[in-house]
Amino acid sequence: MVEFRGYRLAGLTAASLLAVSLAGTAHAQVTLNVITAGDQNMLDYINDFLAPKFEAKNPGVKVRAVGTGPGDSGSQSVFEKLKAQKANDKWDVDVAVVHQFISGPMMNEGLLAKYTGDIEAGKLATRDSAKNALGANVEGYVMPMFNSQIAVAYNPDMVKEPPRTYQQLADWVKANPKKFGYNGIKGGMSGVGFVTGWMYAFAPSGLGITTSYDANAKSNWKDALASLKEFNKNAVITPGNAGTLDMLGRGEIAMGPVWVDMFYSWMGDGKLNPNTKLVLLGPGMPGQPMYYVLPAKATNQDAAKKFIDFAASPEIQAEGIVKRYNWYPGIDAQHVQKYLDQATWNKLFTNVTPADLATKGKVFPVAAHLKEIQESYEANVTQ
Structure with a gap:
């Protein structure tokens, strides 16, 4: 489970x-x-x-x-x-x-x-x-x-034009290596949610895995996982949900996926640059x-x-x-x-509007597919 x-x-x-x-x-x-x-x-x-x-x-x-x-x-x-x-x-x-x-x-x-x-x-x-x-x-x-919603937090002093989609993020990270961080697949659910959103964006099954189980879906994930492995070469793997926020607050990274409520708690405690903002990537990120x-x-x-x-x-x-x-x-x-x-x-x-939540605030996939995503990440991305 x-x-x-x-x-x-x-x-x-x-x-x-x-x-x-x-x-x-x-x-x-x-x-x-x-x-x-x-x-x-x-x-x-x-x-x-x-x-x-x-x-x-x-x-x-x-x-x-x-x-x-x-x-x-x-x-x-x-x-x-x-x-x-x-x-x-x-x-x-x-x-x-x-x-x-x-x-x-x-x-x-x-x-x-x-x-x-x-x-x-x-x-x-x-x-x-x-x-x-x-x-x-x-x-x-x-x-x-x-x-609870996962979104990408970014420092506008370091990111002038934030990516709005996963494809734009992939392009940005390639041009700005080691400025994006996330906590992988084992360090907390913000990382799992980020990877899940990547599959929604790049796997042929897309958001279809949120509504029903398709036994053939996993066999078509090869390219999406390969592109994520390539993405990781220019990303930083952070030590957990709080670790992403900590590195963001200290300016070690410019962007990373976070839980929105944790983000605002850290903001309220003065642990983040007060200018730090959020963006919900298309086609969607889970909550x-x-x-x-x-x-x-x-x-x-x-x-x-x-x-x-x-x-x-x-x-x-x-x-x-x-x-x-x-x-x-x-x-x-x-x-x-x-x-x-x-x-x-x-x-x-303001940063994440009601319209953003309605169109890009997604659910996690069918439980069996979520397990497959985590297993496939371990087998194909971290190895």
Whole structure:
């Protein structure tokens, strides 16, 4: 299983979840149980930000959220908890927040309800990530909580005319050796995402590998991998996601792929040249959403739908997702604009516009193809 960029929170047992879910029920007509894979900030976001606001608008409802752990294992724990209750008439989880990779298996196992057509916010998320999860058609079953996006950061003092496509980047790197850096295929998902975008641009299968598995696709990747090996001769392999940003901040490289939220965190901490900008390369670069999902037999389905609709509403997405965490919203970006001050809007959406996100913000490919890309890189590019 591919290990996506993770979040760090000690896992909680099913017994812990039950204990927390029962706490506070004496004074509430409904306790809405939410479980989330993710870092402490994910849990704090729900308990400290979403819950009080939702409860104020919905008297008699109490929101209780607990975490299941970081990365893939946290989402796997959600999957296993719901599967263990599959035979029960009602389940004790009303809303779950999971990584992209697990949503397809959860849907196929019959653990999720199809619900986004029943909420207003469901109309506001039209990106591929609202429909496609590593090749699984999850349309109707998932609502993106936010979208983490990979883009290329560049220092305009060193790059006067930034490349706008992968082909332009290849030409630029050839003319400016050792000024572009990325973290290969093992140093973090920004590097994996960059390589994936390269395959979208240069492999004959292109973006077709995001929607279905083609057993013949890999056999036609030879030229794309050979061109990437040649590209690497003039590139710098950096030591991880943070390593790319560090080298960029110290002026050792002029460009490199980064996670946008990490980029703005580093910018806010003064670790980057304040003039540093972002560009999303065509035909596209992948990102990784987190999803709100509705368990198929949630005890409080109506309240759960109302909670997700509230959490995905433009005003809440603007205040919580964009302003607090520098994430791109789960809904289409244009819907949050009127709820943001001009400085916040300009920070996130001037270099990478809503139109860029809509046309060039892509999903990762079908899981089997993503694994093949990583294996092919190791076999043909690093050797």
